[in-house]
Amino acid sequence: MVTIRDVAKKSGVSVATVSRVLNANGYVHEDTRKKVMAAVDELKYSPNEVARSLYKKKSKLVGLLLPDITNPFFPQLARGVEDEMQKGGYRILFGNSDENAEKELDYLNTFTQNNVVGIISATNNKAKNNYKNLSIPVVFLDRTSSDYPSVYADGKEGGRIAAEEIVKRGSKRITILKGPAHIQPAQDRFQGALEVLSQSNIDFHVMSTTSFAFEDAEKWAKELFATYPDTDGVLASNDIVATAVLHEALRLGKSIPDELQIIGFDDIPQSSLLFPSLSTIRQPAYEMGKEAAQLLxxxxxxxKIQQQQVQLPVTFIDRNTTRKVDTNG
Amino acid sequence: MVTIRDVAKKSGVSVATVSRVLNANGYVHEDTRKKVMAAVDELKYSPNEVARSLYKKKSKLVGLLLPDITNPFFPQLARGVEDEMQKGGYRILFGNSDENAEKELDYLNTFTQNNVVGIISATNNKAKNNYKNLSIPVVFLDRTSSDYPSVYADGKEGGRIAAEEIVKRGSKRITILKGPAHIQPAQDRFQGALEVLSQSNIDFHVMSTTSFAFEDAEKWAKELFATYPDTDGVLASNDIVATAVLHEALRLGKSIPDELQIIGFDDIPQSSLLFPSLSTIRQPAYEMGKEAAQLLxxxxxxxKIQQQQVQLPVTFIDRNTTRKVDTNG
DNA sequence: CTTAAATGTGTAAACGGTTACATATTAATT
DNA sequence: AATTAATATGTAACCGTTTACACATTTAAG
Known part of the structure; x- marks a missing residue:
């Protein structure tokens, strides 16, 4: 390994001078700057970030904690975070928590032990006080929080829009699939939908689900049609569940969207490639990641921060699992 | 920040002794061990990995470089790597290369500057000599390499199987979608399929595509049916492209699998949730990630390593975009 | 009982950077 | 010409660990 001392020797100056030219700090004569740069090039020197981090007590690393990168919503988030962080010269220490408090704490420890300069966390764990005595800034992503900086989409409004749109398009016996209880964003969506449907005079059911996993999604879907065979509108807790519902409905020979309308949530990339393509409430995942990174x-x-909480808008993506609304009405 | 010196002071011993108890190194009396552990608990001391890494010249970090986490094949890989690394106490420094040599080099630098102890790279860049003068071990994932440790699925065999299965199921005018030229695994699949079809007396076309991106996939799909409207079997370069083909075929009112069979490649999670669900060649992505991590x-x-190259088997997943084969034949 | 080996602990030097401080030279100011 | 400010560079301390080495004490061996 070539160190700053090697560069100093080769260019006939002290390490301090080398450090100064590398960091463009303090005074250094143009001639010596050139000598040093020549030595740097020749030796292919590249400073050791670990040593730098030790002295400065801060690195160029940020911790990113996601529930599960395997859930198609999160890669977009991650990508937004990474692209933005990249610009600022920051790199990502990455972990999946599985919404498991122990794993989460473990990662938080790793992050601090490695002198990360900030953390972005998209977990929904109750164990908030894991974060209480952290001395580094944290921003929460895809999660509301009044006491921490956070960026999230307007889930409640999303739920409202979904309900309004499905009603407007004529569903009369709606099923709301309520997502896992401990996932706040899922509850927000549910509350929004509930609010609208409660005030309407449309029949509706609520069916609880306990995970967002692929493997479970099909199970909920089957259960849904077994329990409420005459439902003609489904408000799914996310696009994965919506996809499973769509799949099952088609398997049962239901005509979509004529007999049954479905609205998902998230707008994961593959939703547009389904057939019929999925109508959904879009969360701007990539932008959310970017926004979180910028805030951090x-x-x-x-x-100076104007707003600690950044709420991003949510939009209805009108594809083919919903009927066309009468535009001259 | 509480350091080893604070612990030493509190427990009335030297820092060397504290270090010894923490690392279970050298001799230390049981009584002092207890004293030290008590101080550690009381002060909530947790060693600074950066300092440790500086002295030892190695961290507990490994670099993971993927083309794009947003491509649904990679989260599974990443998860396999992470889960396995987690077990060994290693953490992940993560980057997306976008198959861009500059970004790749940039990340490789970051990795070494941060004393990572190994690298897993799933890029397909020609710029192999980016890796030449690395002093840390690298294993390539999803990429064949004779001179580096690597783990990959048997793409050529996958291509063969796909071709055989689609032929066996009666397609007569097959289109092979050849993936991007610079992606070796895509070429392997293509070669495998080509090999089988060349030796058969089935008509087939080859159509080249230049990316695996969602946005482009639909374009290829439309182009495919515009160019070869009478094709009755598509061997797609991966599941994303296959999904787009399926979507477009359904839009055109083709009956699947009766008029048109489709076989994808990868078996990304959402493939089973399509309707009809997608027949495909499965790559064991999660296992590949795990295997790469274990090897590293x-x-x-x-x-001692028996095999520097580990090739994982690929399997045909017989779902509903292919016809049922006559089992009594 | 003497000696050697095993056990227990501390001091200080690394690891590879950054920077406070000291010092020397040159340029600007009066 | 004398003084001050700006420029240029080096020395050494420091960041928080680990560990080589030294030394002391206890235990085992003869």
Missing amino acids: VKIINQE | VKIINQE
């Missing part, structure tokens, strides 16, 4: 670097740089 | 930690630990 602002906090790291001690910039 | 073996190399890190200087264990």
